[in-house]
Amino acid sequence: MTMYAALLRGINVSGHKKVPMAELRTLLTELGHGDVRTHLQSGNAVFSSASDDENALAAELEQAIEKRFGFPVPCLVRDGGYLAAVAAACPFPAAELEGRQLHITYYGQPVDAERFAGIDAAAFLPEEFRLGDRALYLYTPDGLGRSKLAGALFRPALNKGRIATSRNWNTVVKLVEMTASTGTAHDGARA
Incomplete structure (x- = not known):
């Protein structure tokens, strides 16, 4: 399993695009990821995954966020080594x-x-x-x-x-x- 960070862009700023961190953790867990944690309220989450495709992980998360919250959120996923x-x-x-x-x-x-x-x-x-x-x-x-x-x-x-x-x-x-x-x-x- 590889540890990744998901970096969400432009959430929880001035009351716009609200993504509660508890819900983000739940969403990542529902996507099958382990060791899910968040840092601050500005869109930083870490998780483990067997996948080695950062772009696919980011796309999956973007789709899940839009489905759950009703708005698009650009995401980058980077592994811990990077x-x-x-x-x-x-x-x-x-x-x-x-x-x-x-x-x-x-x-x-x-x-x-x-x-x-x-x-x-x-x-x-x-x-x-x-x-x-x-x-x-x-x-x-x-x-x-x-x-x-x-x-x-x-x-x-x-x-x-x-x-x-x-x-x-x-x-x-x-x-x-x-x-x-x-x-x-x-x-x-x-x-």
Whole structure:
């Protein structure tokens, strides 16, 4: 069995697209997954599965969520090894930063450097970004809410046709921990 994280995009924000975590855990269990747990209310779940197809797992979850809740929710599914490798490859000094200063945006497909070539990185300093394979690392010293670079990187025209969802460093680390082992509930949230 492989441990996965499901990263749901755009749920439970300002009262829109409400997906209670207890119901998400139930849904994942009903889909036949084990070791189901959630983290926070922003769409982070971990589970074990015998499947080795992240895209099929994501599509199955998207369909089940739309059927259960009545609205579409883009989902990415990544295995624990991948999450750990992305965290380990972070080009910024994560141990020296606050979790709110560092974010990873996970993409549904490989990141195309040409898509971001038009961004004048020097104009946004001290904010910085680096690209990974299916990830973008973003350093925002004053936090994401005040970031001008984030606005440039995530404008709809630049990301058209791509599934992407961001997590702050604290959540990245927690998901790596949660997918590295089984049996430990977080926040009392075990199916």
